[in-house]
Amino acid sequence: MxxxxxxxxxxxxxxxxxxxxxxxxxxxxxxxxxDTTGDLFKDFRTELMWEANVKIGNTIVVGESKRGIRRIIPITGGTFSGSKIKGDVLPLGEDWQLVRPDGDTELYARYLLKTHDGHLIQVINRALIHTGAKGNDFYCKSVLDLEAPVDSPYDYLNHAVFMGTIRFPVLQPGEDPYVIIGVYRVM
The missing domain is CATH 1.20.5 (Single alpha-helices involved in coiled-coils or other helix-helix interfaces)
Incomplete structure (x- = not known):
């Protein structure tokens, strides 16, 4: 044994x-x-899917936390439009923000889009905003997670990686506050 x-x-x-x-x-x-030549990502391309004018409400300052200053910005509506898709931004979301001790701001927005033909698409948008000490090295980019109905013409959104831009327009007198979000599919 x-x-x-x-x-x-x-x-x-x-x-x-x-x-x-x-x-x-x-x-x-x-x-x-x-690949040690740095050419690994040279072929990345993007395709603009849509631009959204997202209306925002008044900032709610939660206050200082152990990670930084927390604030919430309600998403109150808007519109979006691209070559293959268009519709409304529903007033059912919020942008939870954290201003970190290093000055950068992390955004976590979650909201819904309703296409012109009645389909709902969930958007989760995570962004980083960096403004340098001199203000000349502004950086604001995001990564989006899109969830569309599988039995819809927008199922293709479930099968790609998306990146985004956020612009802060100069508002005209009497104009409701909004941000412009560009959504790009990584090819």
Whole structure:
């Protein structure tokens, strides 16, 4: 019985060693395909899907937290339009913001779009706003998660990665506050 156990232990060690060697060989083979020229992302392209004029309400300042200053901006409506899609921004969302101790602002917006033909699309938009010390290195980009009905003409939105831009227009007297969100599909 002891002899059988020793044989089984040796056999198990050989199997584990063989598995480890195969794994290391796979890792080495993968590492040789790493692009060190910096050209890996040169072929990224984007396609503008739509621009949205998103109306916003008054800022609610939650206050100082352990992570920074929290505030909430209600989303009160708006419109969106692109070459393949258009409709309304429903007044059913909010932009939760965190002004970090380093001065950058993280945005987490969640809202709904209603297409001109009646389909609802959920939008989750995470953004980062950075303004440098001199104000000349402004950065504001976002990553969007879109969720469209699978039985709709907009199911293609469920199968791509989207990035966004946020612009803050100069408001005219009497104009309701809004932001302009550009939504781009990464090709």
């Amino acid at each position: 002891v002899k059988l156990m020793n044989v089984m232990k040796r056999y198990l060690k050989i199997i584990i060693l063989g598995w480890m060697l195969c794994t290391v060989q796979n890792l080495v083979a993968q590492s040789t395909t790493i």
